[in-house]
Every structure is written in C-alpha cells, then in structure tokens.
Amino acid sequence: MNVRLPLLLLLACICLSGLGFTYLLITQAEAQRKKLAQRLSKALKRHGEAAEEFTAPMRLAIPEVKRSLLARFAGLLGADLDRRDLYPIAWWLVPVIALVPARLIALLAEFLVGPTGIMLTAPACWLISVKYFQSRHARHVTILFQQFPDALAMIVRAVRVGIPLTEAIRAVAREAAEPTAGEFARLSDEISIGTQLD
Numbered sequence: 462m463n464v465r466l467p468l469l470l471l472l473a474c475i476c477l478s479g480l481g482f483t484y485l486l487i488t489q490a491e492a493q494r495k496k497l498a499q500r501l502s503k504a505l506k507r508h509g510e511a512a513e514e515f516t517a518p519m520r521l522a523i524p525e526v527k528r529s530l531l532a533r534f535a536g537l538l539g540a541d542l543d544r545r546d547l548y549p550i551a552w553w554l555v556p557v558i559a560l561v562p563a564r565l566i567a568l569l570a571e572f573l574v575g576p577t578g579i580m581l582t583a584p585a586c587w588l589i590s591v592k593y594f595q596s597r598h599a600r601h602v603t604i605l606f607q608q609f610p611d612a613l614a615m616i617v618r619a620v621r622v623g624i625p626l627t628e629a630i631r632a633v634a635r636e637a638a639e640p641t642a643g644e645f646a647r648l649s650d651e652i653s654i655g656t657q658l659d
Contacts, residue, residue, distance in 0.1 A: 536566030538587065547597050547641070559589035601640055608641040627652055 532542045540552040548555070563585035570578030612633045619629035627649070635644035652658055 473504055478562055507525070539591040539598075541594075544598075544601075547601050547640075548594075552594075555593050556586055556590045559586045559593070605644065608638060612637050612645065614642050626658070 472473050491503070535542050535552055538552075538556060539549070540555070542552065545552060549550050550558075560582070566585045567579050567582040570581045572578070615636065616626070616629045619632055620626060630645055630652065631649045634642050634649050636642070637645060
C-alpha cells in the first residue's frame with residue numbers, strides 16, 4: 462500500500478496539471494475569440510448601416526447544414542470529415558489505434574487504484590484521439606500561416622499588373638505549395654459557383 466501511495470499522488474498531480482493546462486488553453490481561445498469579435502464589431506461600426514445591409518444577406522444565404530450521425534461522432538473525436546485530406550490515415554483508425562495506449566493507462570490506473578481503474582480506458586482513448594486531431598489541424602494552420610505571405614505577394618503582384626483578383630486566386634491555387642494551393646483552389650471553386658468573395 463505504501464508503494465501505491467506515491468504513484469497515486471503522481472497520477473493525481475499529472476491529472477491536475479492536465480486539467481490546469483486544458484483550462485489555460487480554453488481561456489486563451491476564449492480571449493482570442495472575444496478579441497476577434499471586438500475587432501469585427503469595431504470595423505463594422507465604422508461603416509454603420511451600410512455594413513449591416515451588406516452582412517445581413519450573407520447571414521441569410523448561409524444554409525444550416527445538417528450533419529450525419531457519423532459526422533457528429535467524428536466531431537466528438539475532433540475529426541472533421543470535410544477535411545479528411547489532413548489525416549495521413551483513415552479518421553476511424555485513430556480511436557482504434559488510441560485504444561492501445563488508453564488500455565495501458567487503464568492498466569496502470571487499475572494497478573494503482575484497483576478494478577475501478579479500468580473505467581479510464583474510454584476517456585483516455587477519447588483524449589488521445591482528440592489530441593491527435595487537434596495536432597493535425599494545428600500543424601495544417603501553422604503551415605498555412607507560413608505560406609500565406611508568399612500567396613498574398615503573388616496576388617498583389619498579379620493585381621498590380623492588371624490581372625483580375627479571381628484569376629490571381631486561381632494562379633495561387635495552381636502555383637503555390639500545399640496546403641495553400643488546396644485552400645485557394647477551394648476558394649476559387651466557391652467563387653466560380655457564385656459565392657461572394659467576402
């Protein structure tokens with residue numbers, strides 16, 4: 462019993478550290494969201510009623526998307542089925558693979574606290590899956606931000622020589638590196654079917 466007490470305290474400290482880190486991440490995300498909302502409202506306030514007239518049709522034009530049960534389940538795990546190309550393996554394999562380390566964590570907890578430790582399998586599997594998908598999305602966004610200045614420079618140069626903006630976007634989709642080329646290709650496709658550039 463004396464051997465288990467330090468291990469149990471260590472596990473409790475790790476769990477508390479994880480909860481604290483999660484709270485910190487949520488707080489930072491909420492602060493960024495509020496800051497963005499304030500900047501947007503400040504920008505729209507400058508334009509007054511014209512901005513409201515401009516944004517009102519856009520809000521009405523966006524259809525409410527009904528997600529399938531499979532998409533909802535994938536969303537609970539942190540996967541985005543519309544962005545499957547971000548994942549090197551099939552999204553449904555991630556929770557299956559995550560079962561191995563989750564089961565090892567549950568075995569450790571079972572050793573420390575007894576048979577109730579096996580209940581950690583499902584939460585550990587979920588947490589590992591969510592962290593994997595979050596890391597893939599974060600990596601994608603980081604690469605996009607690194608490549609964005611070059612894409613923006615390409616658009617500026619093209620517009621300066623008289624090429625229309627939509628054609629400049631298509632040129633970025635053809636000539637930029639991935640994942641920027643894919644994002645601009647999606648943007649170009651949406652513009653070509655009539656979606657507003659804004």
